[in-house]
Amino acid sequence: MSIRLLPLIIASLVSNQVQADDFTIEFGGFYSQSDTNMEVTNPISGNNFTLDYESDLQLAENEFLPFIELNYHFNERHNIYLDWKKLHRNAETQALSKPFLIEINDNIYDIKAGGRLNSTLNIDVLRLGYGYDVFQSSNYDVGLSFGLHTMFIKMGFEGVIGVCSSSELVNNVCGSQAIPRIVDESVTAPLPDVGIYGHYEFIPGWQFTGHAQYFYVKLNDVKGNLVDIKLGVDAQITPNWRMNVAYNYYEVDVDIAQNSPTKNTQIANYNIYYSFTGPMLSVSYTF
Template sequence: MSIRLLPLIIASLVSTQVQADDFTIQLGGFYSQSDTNMEVTNPVSGNNFTLDYESDLKLAENEFLPFIELNYHFNERHNIYLDWKQLHRSADTQALAKPFQLEINDTIYDIKAGGKLSSTLNIDVLRLGYGYDVFQGSNYDVGLSFGLHTMFIKTGFEGMIGVCASSELLNNVCGSQAIPRIVDENVTAPLPDFGIYGQYEFVPGWQVTSHAQYFYITLNDVKGELVDIKVGVDAQITQNWRMSVAYNYYKVDVDIAQNSPNKDTQIADYNIYYSFIGPMLSISYSF
């Protein structure tokens, strides 16, 4: 990236021209495009295959994604920020096309084809980080940031489902039937992200803001990537209130592998991907 572009392609974690000590609350939202799948077992063939949440289980591909961001700017150059994004989806499949099995907590769940299945997938993304304003002027700030990124994933299934221990499988099928609610919760280890951020006030009360954050890491059974690039215009409404319109590219792609003691059954490996390319709106209050 050219040094000449830094004042324009930078990140602003704050929506205000901050003072020495400044606390900002920012609320907003955008629409996400999701593509989520899970590795499961075909009970008929015994082979593993990829179950797609959007096409196979009918979860919405496009969904409104709210976010909240807190930022504390202190000692003129230091920033501490916390942001949270939520993507919660559920859907009913009237006649499941593909049967599948998965293992959670040493229990085999045998989900039949042709039956109704209620599916839930909740994803929350939390980031905590620190930024330092490397360059400051009368109408601009440019800084570097380091943060930790954690994903909270909750999966649920409810319907006519066979339940048994792996030793009770008969021809790869659970003999007993039930209507249980399967719930599997996972939390990724905090994964680091790095970024550059800043703002430029081109006329009093109006700023160009931008940021770029990135991480890619493989850690134990988790492999993940995050890309977050935003460029926008921020306007002062009152002394404490500001409104922002921005164009955002946001992508999260995480693979979570889980190890099963039973090698014949796949244990809910996840590939979670969602992205957003488009406008976003937010409003912030500083005090």
């Protein structure tokens, strides 16, 4: 009897293994309500102030942005995931109302008021991680995730812009030297994050889904943090296709301290704060 049952047991184990190992690609977009600002210096008063990308530089506050995620689930409880979010915006300000100074790569840029200014702010976030299902049952799972985020940040201005070194700055004003366009592209080192995720099937084919992730790092003159909270409902359309509707809160804050060579020069830290809160819609296919 036991010998006859052995092939059935092996077949059952193999069947469960095949069902547990799958690869999913999810793609979609989110309609973001953005709040972005950067700490800069007023050249007239010499005081620091917060430059708002939406109200001061006319970047769109609401915009539909894409994302893609790949997930490999294996050995019943293990997950490897890779995702990418694209947060790109640009705008044209006909007459800048507030002049400001910003320091990038040891150069001070004097951006004049009254002229036309084209502004660009692109933030791409690439995430790679591993998740483990700590608790499982027939209709729910809860797990912990550990991963790495890398941020690709591109900031650009095009207009009437003076440029000088800290030693050449006179009364917080650069000389007559001017350039039409400046671009700063930076990549953060992979930053660690931790999180929790879960799924609950409340009726066959329908699930509540959610995750929360966080990281904070301070390394030399750079510090940054990210908060990512998502809650949604996932529905099975066909055996391989699913659709997800969710609500997401996402926040990125990067601060780079400036070390001017002259003590009399006070230029604000290079700080970019970005957050969005809004609905997300995606579809996924499982192989």
